Amino acid sequence: MLLPACATLRPGRSDHGMDELWRAAHTAFAQERFADAERGFRRVAAEFPERREGREALFYLGSLQMDPRNPRWEPDSAAASLRRYLERDSVALPRTLRRPEAKVLLEIANQLNLPPDERVPELQPRVIRNPPGRAQSAPTAPPPRVVSAAESLAEIERLRRQVAERDRQIAAKDDEIRRLRDEMERIRKTLVPRRP
Numbered sequence: 001m002l003l004p005a006c007a008t009l010r011p012g013r014s015d016h017g018m019d020e021l022w023r024a025a026h027t028a029f030a031q032e033r034f035a036d037a038e039r040g041f042r043r044v045a046a047e048f049p050e051r052r053e054g055r056e057a058l059f060y061l062g063s064l065q066m067d068p069r070n071p072r073w074e075p076d077s078a079a080a081s082l083r084r085y086l087e088r089d090s091v092a093l094p095r096t097l098r099r100p101e102a103k104v105l106l107e108i109a110n111q112l113n114l115p116p117d118e119r120v121p122e123l124q125p126r127v128i129r130n131p132p133g134r135a136q137s138a139p140t141a142p143p144p145r146v147v148s149a150a151e152s153l154a155e156i157e158r159l160r161r162q163v164a165e166r167d168r169q170i171a172a173k174d175d176e177i178r179r180l181r182d183e184m185e186r187i188r189k190t191l192v193p194r195r196p
Contacts, residue, residue, distance in 0.1 A: 018048050022057075029060065034070040052097075058085035059098050066105055079109035 025040025041057040041064070048054035058081050064070055065078035082102050111119045 018044060018051065018053060021047075022053050025057070025060070029064055032069055034064055034067070034072060037064050038072075055085065055088050056097065058082070058088070059102055062102065062105055062109070066109055075109040075112035079106055079113060082106040082109060 021040050021044050025037050025044060028034075028036035028040060038061065041061045045054050045057035045061065048057075062078045062082035062085060065072075065074050065081060067073065082105055085102050086099065086106065108123070111123045116125050
């Protein structure tokens with residue numbers, strides 16, 4: 001009779017302690033402090049497995065382990081946490097709250113744990129979907145071209161000749177414009193009658 005009461009009085013087992021852990025884990029997750037969030041959710045799951053929060057902690061563990069922003073992103077661990085979450089359904093416990101979401105995340109984690117060529121086409125590397133639904137490989141960048149020093153010097157010389165030719169053409173056009181202006185000025189002076 002005293003055993004259940006003693007169990008709830010152990011340090012870290014109070015509702016208050018669970019609430020603090022739960023809030024701290026969620027705050028860390030929201031702030032993308034993934035290691036802190038993982039530690040918090042692991043403690044809630046381990047110390048309060050019979051509570052709703054203890055069960056939900058498994059879902060959040062799977063979610064943060066699937067988050068691509070997480071430097072310790074690990075689909076294998078995510079799949080294990082999500083499996084444990086989905087296996088918690090029993091006659092004694094109510095159904096898991098996020099069962100549909102957990103099933104989707106578990107399927108994605110399972111796919112990511114397969115070799116790339118065995119995954120569904122949407123999760124294979126460098127595959128995109130066209131609007132009609134056909135799969136097409138994404139275009140790859142051409143390999144970098146290595147240019148030798150001799151080729152570089154030849155290209156520089158070609159560009160210099162090109163620039164010099166354009167400079168000559170511009171100078172010739174400037175000369176033509178000056179000549180036309182002078183001719184127009186001469187014509188204007190010829191046409192304007194001189195005053196006595």
